[in-house]
Amino acid sequence: MDEKTPVEPEHSVPEVVTVEDVTIRFAGDSGDGMQLTGAQFSDTIASYGNDLGTLPDYPAEIRAPAGSLYGVSGYTIHFSSHEIYTTGDQVDVLVAMNPAALKVNLKDIKKNGIIIVNSDSFERKNLELAGYAENPLKDGSLSGYSVHSIPITKSTLETLKELNLPLKTAQKCKNFFALGVIYWLYNKSPEITLKWISEKFKKSPELVDANIRVLKAGLFFGETAEIFDTRYEVKPAELPKGTYRNLNGNEAVALGLVAAAKKAGVNLFLGSYPITPATEILQFLSGMRNHGVKTFQAEDEIAGIASAIGASFSGSLGITTTSGPGMALKTEAIGLAVMAELPLVVVNVQRGGPSTGLPTKTEQADLLQAVFGRNGECPVAVVAASTPSDCFTMSVEAARLAMKYMTPVILLTDGYIGNGSEPWKVITIEELPEMTAKLNTNPEGFHPYNRDENLVRPWVKPGTPGMEHRIGGLEKQHIYGNISYDPDNHEFMVKTREQKIQNIANDIPELEVVGDKSGKLLVLGWGSTFGAITSAVENQIAKGNKVSAAHLKYLYPMPKNTLEVLKNFDTILIPEVNTGQLAKLIRMNYLVGAVQFNKVKGTPFKAFEIEEKIEEVLKGLGGKK
Amino acid sequence: MSEKAEVKYTAKDYSSGIDVRWCPGCGDFSILAQVQRSFPQLVGVEKEKIVFISGIGCSSRFPYYMNTYGFHTIHGRAAAIASGVKTANPDLSVWMATGDGDCLSIGGNHFVHLLRRNIDINVLLFNNRIYGLTKGQNSPTSEHGKVTKSTPLGNIEYPVNPIAMAIGVEGTFIARAMDVDTKHLQALIQRAHQHKGTSFIEILQNCVIFNDGAFDNYTLKAHREDRVVYLEHGQPMVFGKEKDKAIKLDGFTPVLIDLKDGKHSVNDALVYNEKSKELAYIISQFSDNSAMPLPVGVFVDLDYSTFEDDMTNQIAEAKKKYGEGDINSLLRGKSSWEIN
Ligand SMILES: Cc1ncc(C[n+]2csc(CCOP(=O)(O)OP(=O)(O)O)c2C)c(N)n1
Ligand code: SF4
Ligand SMILES: [Mg+2]
Numbered sequence: 001m002d003e004k005t006p007v008e009p010e011h012s013v014p015e016v017v018t019v020e021d022v023t024i025r026f027a028g029d030s031g032d033g034m035q036l037t038g039a040q041f042s043d044t045i046a047s048y049g050n051d052l053g054t055l056p057d058y059p060a061e062i063r064a065p066a067g068s069l070y071g072v073s074g075y076t077i078h079f080s081s082h083e084i085y086t087t088g089d090q091v092d093v094l095v096a097m098n099p100a101a102l103k104v105n106l107k108d109i110k111k112n113g114i115i116i117v118n119s120d121s122f123e124r125k126n127l128e129l130a131g132y133a134e135n136p137l138k139d140g141s142l143s144g145y146s147v148h149s150i151p152i153t154k155s156t157l158e159t160l161k162e163l164n165l166p167l168k169t170a171q172k173c174k175n176f177f178a179l180g181v182i183y184w185l186y187n188k189s190p191e192i193t194l195k196w197i198s199e200k201f202k203k204s205p206e207l208v209d210a211n212i213r214v215l216k217a218g219l220f221f222g223e224t225a226e227i228f229d230t231r232y233e234v235k236p237a238e239l240p241k242g243t244y245r246n247l248n249g250n251e252a253v254a255l256g257l258v259a260a261a262k263k264a265g266v267n268l269f270l271g272s273y274p275i276t277p278a279t280e281i282l283q284f285l286s287g288m289r290n291h292g293v294k295t296f297q298a299e300d301e302i303a304g305i306a307s308a309i310g311a312s313f314s315g316s317l318g319i320t321t322t323s324g325p326g327m328a329l330k331t332e333a334i335g336l337a338v339m340a341e342l343p344l345v346v347v348n349v350q351r352g353g354p355s356t357g358l359p360t361k362t363e364q365a366d367l368l369q370a371v372f373g374r375n376g377e378c379p380v381a382v383v384a385a386s387t388p389s390d391c392f393t394m395s396v397e398a399a400r401l402a403m404k405y406m407t408p409v410i411l412l413t414d415g416y417i418g419n420g421s422e423p424w425k426v427i428t429i430e431e432l433p434e435m436t437a438k439l440n441t442n443p444e445g446f447h448p449y450n451r452d453e454n455l456v457r458p459w460v461k462p463g464t465p466g467m468e469h470r471i472g473g474l475e476k477q478h479i480y481g482n483i484s485y486d487p488d489n490h491e492f493m494v495k496t497r498e499q500k501i502q503n504i505a506n507d508i509p510e511l512e513v514v515g516d517k518s519g520k521l522l523v524l525g526w527g528s529t530f531g532a533i534t535s536a537v538e539n540q541i542a543k544g545n546k547v548s549a550a551h552l553k554y555l556y557p558m559p560k561n562t563l564e565v566l567k568n569f570d571t572i573l574i575p576e577v578n579t580g581q582l583a584k585l586i587r588m589n590y591l592v593g594a595v596q597f598n599k600v601k602g603t604p605f606k607a608f609e610i611e612e613k614i615e616e617v618l619k620g621l622g623g624k625k
Numbered sequence: 626m627s628e629k630a631e632v633k634y635t636a637k638d639y640s641s642g643i644d645v646r647w648c649p650g651c652g653d654f655s656i657l658a659q660v661q662r663s664f665p666q667l668v669g670v671e672k673e674k675i676v677f678i679s680g681i682g683c684s685s686r687f688p689y690y691m692n693t694y695g696f697h698t699i700h701g702r703a704a705a706i707a708s709g710v711k712t713a714n715p716d717l718s719v720w721m722a723t724g725d726g727d728c729l730s731i732g733g734n735h736f737v738h739l740l741r742r743n744i745d746i747n748v749l750l751f752n753n754r755i756y757g758l759t760k761g762q763n764s765p766t767s768e769h770g771k772v773t774k775s776t777p778l779g780n781i782e783y784p785v786n787p788i789a790m791a792i793g794v795e796g797t798f799i800a801r802a803m804d805v806d807t808k809h810l811q812a813l814i815q816r817a818h819q820h821k822g823t824s825f826i827e828i829l830q831n832c833v834i835f836n837d838g839a840f841d842n843y844t845l846k847a848h849r850e851d852r853v854v855y856l857e858h859g860q861p862m863v864f865g866k867e868k869d870k871a872i873k874l875d876g877f878t879p880v881l882i883d884l885k886d887g888k889h890s891v892n893d894a895l896v897y898n899e900k901s902k903e904l905a906y907i908i909s910q911f912s913d914n915s916a917m918p919l920p921v922g923v924f925v926d927l928d929y930s931t932f933e934d935d936m937t938n939q940i941a942e943a944k945k946k947y948g949e950g951d952i953n954s955l956l957r958g959k960s961s962w963e964i965n
Contacts, residue, residue, distance in 0.1 A: 311713035
């Protein structure tokens with residue numbers, strides 16, 4: 001790793017302290033380039049072999065008024081020399097580009113944590129905008145922290161003086177100064193960012209020059225200003241050998257679906273309508289034309305799913321991606337796909353609801369909607385991803401099940417893992433589970449609602465001679481598929497459609513338990529609570545407490561051994577970012593009591609919150625089941 | 626045409642053979658018959674390439690009666706579903722059967738966007754100016770003042786003019802036919818098929834049960850020729866049993882002229898031009914204007930690239946520019962690293 005050792009210090013040599021794990025947050029105005037800065041830092045960290053998790057957090061407004069509290073944009077990177085599951089409970093280092101960024105994030109900073117501020121922005125106007133009566137840098141209110149005031153704007157402008165850039169352009173480079181300081185503080189080479197800058201601003205060499213100068217100035221500042229007496233080192237994590245990349249959940253969904261379609265040998269068609277936080281999936285897939293992906297930005301969510309159903313009817317894998325309010329619009333069409341028994345993947349990147357709710361905040365409150373939210377007896381398979389990279393695995397699963405069982409599959413992710421990223425051990429298409437699009441071309445004995453041993457009807461691509469047939473949303477006659485109003489046939493078909501979905505339980509992994517297989521307490525989760533639950537339970541086990549964890553990735557149907565797992569524990573604790581939706585399902589399905597632990601604040605659980613709850617439950621103070 | 630020799634099918638081949646369940650005398654029967662009669666002439670289109678998509682309504686039962694691929698979907702969404710079918714599988718000949726409520730009310734949004742995208746789908750709008758399947762409520766094409774089950778004191782909404790609407794949203798093939806003029810309807814079905822891009826035919830369809838005689842004023846044999854003008858590209862707009870009436874354009878204002886009054890001749894008549902959206906719009910305004918004849922035929926037939934062709938081309942271009950997508954390098958991404 002020699003080539004990655006940063007610039008050799010020439011002056012005083014601050015002590016280098018090795019730490020296990022660090023959480024850094026870059027925060028500033030939404031125009032300050034904090035997302036970019038954070039992404040650069042995380043790419044660099046990843047290349048050093050640390051495990052990491054990142055979480056962007058940005059305002060709903062595109063360009064909220066500069067300096068305002070609600071215009072603060074942040075990017076958190078948690079990295080470590082061991083495996084980690086969350087984006088960090090508390091922040092070790094906050095880089096605050098203005099007073100508002102300090103004010104909004106102060107509550108998350110660890111006691112004695114490091115605060116690096118751009119002191120140039122702590123002037124009257126910005127202090128007022130942030131609601132500070134006094135300058136917090138001067139009034140002693142930050143005495144519990146290690147505060148480093150750096151004139152980031154002035155230093156940036158000074159660095160660029162001789163380039164004679166327009167003032168605004170020069171000021172825009174200041175995020176790289178901050179990044180340079182952090183690279184120095186964490187002993188990292190700026191190599192990746194230097195490359196990135198050269199590529200990104202290829203067309204304007206003066207910007208390449210300017211940004212590189214500022215980045216280096218930040219590094220030199222760290223070295224020469226002697227305001228830090230310690231540097232930190234986080235040793236690489238012992239991750240399994242292989243090729244890694246950084247992946248956020250939305251990108252993972254896009255990749256998973258493309259890969260699954262390719263594996264199955266079908267074309268992929270996406271019908272979608274932009275909605276935060278799912279839009280990125282549409283954008284990623286729109287850029288994959290050379291992979292033959294067809295994307296259709298529909299006039300609304302109904303047309304998004306309807307076009308996907310049409311594509312599936314015509315022999316492609318139809319998928320649609322959305323978030324809460326869009327999901328509500330799709331329900332009637334999901335019913336059609338259930339009746340027509342066509343493959344379809346519906347991705348819901350959940351956000352705070354109801355209605356427009358909290359567009360940029362995370363929530364897990366669409367579980368019951370996914371399982372039940374349609375007219376009639378309308379079963380669909382429901383799966384959920386638990387981490388950003390698991391979005392890849394579960395979107396592949398959703399596609400596999402949709403094609404194998406000729407059914408809509410709802411994949412639940414959420415804003416937290418959709419936007420959050422982590423290293424993913426790259427896999428190749430050869431390593432994906434086997435799947436085929438069984439397009440039937442044999443007219444011999446063909447009937448549209450004839451079923452195989454799994455109760456699955458045949459998929460026929462229009463254009464296949466001799467197999468012309470009609471399907472639709474009206475009740476179907478068993479086997480022949482003609483319209484049927486026969487009462488016995490209807491009941492039979494209702495039960496058959498349900499049984500077909502239940503058969504999926506034979507085709508999915510069993511529910512695994514982390515820790516002892518039986519005992520006092522099982523923490524049961526689903527979706528994006530995985531990281532916080534896993535960290536909490538591992539910490540508790542390390543403390544000697546008897547607690548286990550299990551995580552449901554298949555919500556409908558659930559793994560066959562679910563009841564067996566639950567029965568082995570005295571208490572089931574279910575943390576959810578909703579008011580208790582999985583808890584309801586568990587009680588309903590298995591007549592098993594559950595202690596709920598709910599949080600509906602638009603933010604994910606922190607591991608310590610779950611730990612506290614675990615300790616409370618272990619003391620017998622869990623609250624009602 | 627010499628291609629006649631290739632005709633492989635008869636009308637019967639297109640019949641699925643199941644009982645047709647419309648009310649006796651319903652105009653839908655005629656439309657079904659004209660489709661089945663004209664389809665054998667869709668030269669070069671194998672029967673298995675044909676797909677009928679419909680929404681919900683009496684008219685939307687149509688696919689069940691056709692021995693082709695068919696999908697009877699949900700109310701209003703046929704256009705969106707058909708868009709997915711054709712975009713995903715451009716080899717298919719995609720047809721859509723829809724009612725005035727299905728297409729213009731609940732499905733109005735999708736209809737608008739289908740036309741502007743110009744996906745090669747042939748839309749047959751069965752306009753009976755009423756909700757048939759739900760038993761007689763007013764529809765978006767019902768006349769102002771009309772008494773229906775849901776407007777017992779008269780309809781206080783104004784109707785949409787489907788032709789003008791289609792022009793307004795950039796339709797590239799827009800036509801009107803009547804269920805009772807079988808030959809003309811057949812000819813328009815052929816034209817719709819030949820047009821590349823979305824083809825829209827508004828078919829005036831009699832609902833014998835809930836809106837009987839809605840179009841009698843124009844369509845009855847006894848006076849049809851005197852009250853209906855057949856648009857023909859490059860031909861003067863002359864009509865009447867005796868070919869004695871014509872339309873003349875006075876600035877932007879169309880006027881009715883009498884070719885027997887000694888003051889006008891056929892040379893004064895407006896020569897119809899289906900390449901002119903402006904003209905089409907002016908003529909579309911004759912609908913519900915009792916002083917004017919009802920225009921039927923092709924209002925516009927314009928040449929634009931289709932959505933699905935543009936999509937196919939983009940895919941080909943992208944493959945040329947970036948190479949045939951390699952899935953494993955896509956999975957690896959642009960900045961991966963090794964852990965050894
Ligand atoms: C979502 C939904 N809303 C309402 C209905 C009830 N419905 C069925 S057909 C119809 C109107 C049909 O009128 P039109 O489209 O003109 O077709 P027609 O029966 O006249 O051919 C309505 C309101 C439905 N099936 N689905
Ligand atoms: S109700 Fe009207 S439109 Fe429907 S089948 Fe009967 S006659 Fe035809
Ligand atoms: Mg109608």
